[in-house]
Amino acid sequence: xxxxxxxxxxxxxxxxxxxxxxxxxxxxxxxxxxxxxxxxxxxxxxxxxxxxxxxxxxxxxxxxxxxxxxxxxxxxxxxxxxxxxxxxxxxxxxxxxxxxxxxxxxxxxxxxxxxxxxxxxxxxxxxxxxxxxxxxxxxxxxxxxxxxxxxxxxxxxxxxxxxxxxxxxxxxxxxxxxxxxxxxxxxxxxxxxxxxxxxxxxxxxxxxxxxxxxxxxxxxxxxxxxxxxxxxxxxxxxxxxxxxxxxxxxxxxxxxxxxxxxxxxxxxxxxxxxxxxxxxxxxxxxxxxxxxxxxxxxxxxxxxxxxxxxxxxxxxxxxxxxxxxxxxxxxxxxxxxxxxxxxxxxxxxxxxxxxxxxxxxxxxxxxxxxxxxxxxxx
Amino acid sequence: xxxxxxxxxxxxxxxxxxxxxxxxxxxxxxxxxxxxxxxxxxxxxxxxxxxxxxxxxxxxxxxxxxxxxxxxxxxxxxxxxxxxxxxxxxxxxxxxxxxxxxxxxxxxxxxxxxxxxxxxxxxxxxxxxxxxxxxxxxxxxxxxxxxxxxxxxxxxxxxxxxxxxxxxxxxxxxxxxxxxxxxxxxxxxxxxxxxxxxxxxxxxxxxxxxxxxxxxxxxxxxxxxxxxxxxxxxxxxxxxxxxxxxxxxxxxxxxxxxxxxxxxxxxxxxxxxxxxxxxxx
Numbered sequence: 001x002x003x004x005x006x007x008x009x010x011x012x013x014x015x016x017x018x019x020x021x022x023x024x025x026x027x028x029x030x031x032x033x034x035x036x037x038x039x040x041x042x043x044x045x046x047x048x049x050x051x052x053x054x055x056x057x058x059x060x061x062x063x064x065x066x067x068x069x070x071x072x073x074x075x076x077x078x079x080x081x082x083x084x085x086x087x088x089x090x091x092x093x094x095x096x097x098x099x100x101x102x103x104x105x106x107x108x109x110x111x112x113x114x115x116x117x118x119x120x121x122x123x124x125x126x127x128x129x130x131x132x133x134x135x136x137x138x139x140x141x142x143x144x145x146x147x148x149x150x151x152x153x154x155x156x157x158x159x160x161x162x163x164x165x166x167x168x169x170x171x172x173x174x175x176x177x178x179x180x181x182x183x184x185x186x187x188x189x190x191x192x193x194x195x196x197x198x199x200x201x202x203x204x205x206x207x208x209x210x211x212x213x214x215x216x217x218x219x220x221x222x223x224x225x226x227x228x229x230x231x232x233x234x235x236x237x238x239x240x241x242x243x244x245x246x247x248x249x250x251x252x253x254x255x256x257x258x259x260x261x262x263x264x265x266x267x268x269x270x271x272x273x274x275x276x277x278x279x280x281x282x283x284x285x286x287x288x289x290x291x292x293x294x295x296x297x298x299x300x301x302x303x304x305x306x307x308x309x310x311x312x313x314x315x316x317x318x319x320x321x322x323x324x325x326x327x328x329x330x331x332x333x334x335x336x337x338x339x340x341x342x343x344x345x346x347x348x349x350x351x352x353x354x355x356x357x358x359x360x361x362x363x364x365x366x367x368x369x370x371x372x373x374x375x376x377x378x
Numbered sequence: 379x380x381x382x383x384x385x386x387x388x389x390x391x392x393x394x395x396x397x398x399x400x401x402x403x404x405x406x407x408x409x410x411x412x413x414x415x416x417x418x419x420x421x422x423x424x425x426x427x428x429x430x431x432x433x434x435x436x437x438x439x440x441x442x443x444x445x446x447x448x449x450x451x452x453x454x455x456x457x458x459x460x461x462x463x464x465x466x467x468x469x470x471x472x473x474x475x476x477x478x479x480x481x482x483x484x485x486x487x488x489x490x491x492x493x494x495x496x497x498x499x500x501x502x503x504x505x506x507x508x509x510x511x512x513x514x515x516x517x518x519x520x521x522x523x524x525x526x527x528x529x530x531x532x533x534x535x536x537x538x539x540x541x542x543x544x545x546x547x548x549x550x551x552x553x554x555x556x557x558x559x560x561x562x563x564x565x566x567x568x569x570x571x572x573x574x575x576x577x578x579x580x581x582x583x584x585x586x587x588x589x590x591x592x593x594x595x596x597x598x599x600x601x602x603x604x605x606x607x608x609x610x611x612x613x614x615x616x617x618x619x620x621x622x623x624x625x626x627x628x629x630x631x632x633x634x635x636x637x638x639x640x641x642x643x644x645x646x647x648x649x650x651x652x653x654x655x656x657x658x659x
Contacts, residue, residue: 002472003468003469003472003473004469004473006472007465007468007469007472010465011458011460011461011465015460180454180456180457180458180459181452181454181455181456182456182457182458183456184423184426184428184450184452184456185450185452185456185470185515186473187427187428187445188426188427188428188445188448188449188450189445189446189470189473189474189519190445190473191445372430
């Protein structure tokens, strides 16, 4: 079985297509790390710079805002003009929409007033020099919420399709082996149960190895960007995202919760993969597999988006609570409950154990059926 | 000894094999013959445990057959086209935990004249070379039972000779070889026994030496309905030729002499072949 796994892994990773795909992924990641360069034509930066030698930013910032890190100014006349003041290496004003000159001047004036107020007693001479210490950069940051929302939806959808795709990898491989007759050779050399296990392990290893490759690519891209400008440009860009992403979001995730969330998703994906393999093992050609895959994509997407829009109220529902422990449902419902702090670690563990037990039972009980299915040929 | 006991198989109510039974001793090459759809491949797959049996069993030395005992050369060239020759063989040797695998791979590649293609992808090989690779895949684990489904398809004479040499070697090594082939000539050279399948049953099960012992002769000429002799047991004809099966050697010689005197062209004169025997059925 180990030989079969090694062989499949070599075939999967040491071929032209995989190498090209990974190069493309690396280019994409590199582009993401240089997104501020790529989108610079669309983003105007409006920053208020204050001389760092004069003031303690943090103190000043706390005075400016109720929030520790951000300060929001909303245009009362026009709700669109929301301004977020963020503490970075320098004061930076990030706006969701382009500011008119009047608003810009008002914000700068506000900042100046706070500085003067703060340091009136100790630095009473400051007011006469304030203009020298507080300068305005003529660029404007405009974060287009639609682009951000769109990007998030695209990233989520791509991730989900990738996951389903990896789930179908082994099934496709089995059908190819079936149609070119290699399966006959393999099954005269290896037991069907070992073949099944080998295929599951292979597709899962591929998934994990691909993630490791992507992490490596991320690190390399980060290193390249770090050598360029110590990521300062990117930092500004990321900060902008963080401010908006965390705005009004009270999600608290600690390490245990995160690990549990990942484990539940990973084992449920393993279960999905096992079910796909068992169902599709009786197919004899790619067309049958493609039809099944199409249905699977639609079905899983419906489940996915339904769960995405599940309200907190529904999460509190007792029926949903019980359903969330059922394997497959737990993949989407338990993470929701973890995020909303509606389940403790023990509950998550029970859910995880149920998934693992289902996987073991299916593997043991269905391996004979799998062999029968494998032997169905044209 | 390999024993096939009462094997039966139906595909959607269509009976493919009914109560097939035979036993094969070690060191025997057995040729399984039959028309297309007669159940040869089904029989092989049931022996290989690649197909569920509706009824019956297959045993080797009174035990169920284990995978490591069987080598299979399928009709279809069943190879990973995107892999190199070496990767392919490495997989098989690895699965079967063969010791000194690289040494064995090299030895087989040299023997099959494929060494120069060791690092080439399978799809770049000719059909003949792919078939030779499939033979190595079948034999490298040194199985005790070898099942070959149409092994000579797509091979030139030189490669057929290589295959025949290997099959003869298997016989010497006391192994059991089951072959199905539409190309009778090479099979006739090596096999010890014929099994002919028709309408889901064994219609003929005869040893080659018994066929020879029958001492019947065959004469093939071009002129249809030309000959008449009371020594002629039967004839098979088509638009171009006619084959006569003659009772014995002496009678055949007399007929041949007559034909020579009459200046007739004799296409074939020789012992009764398995094809003639089947046609007689």
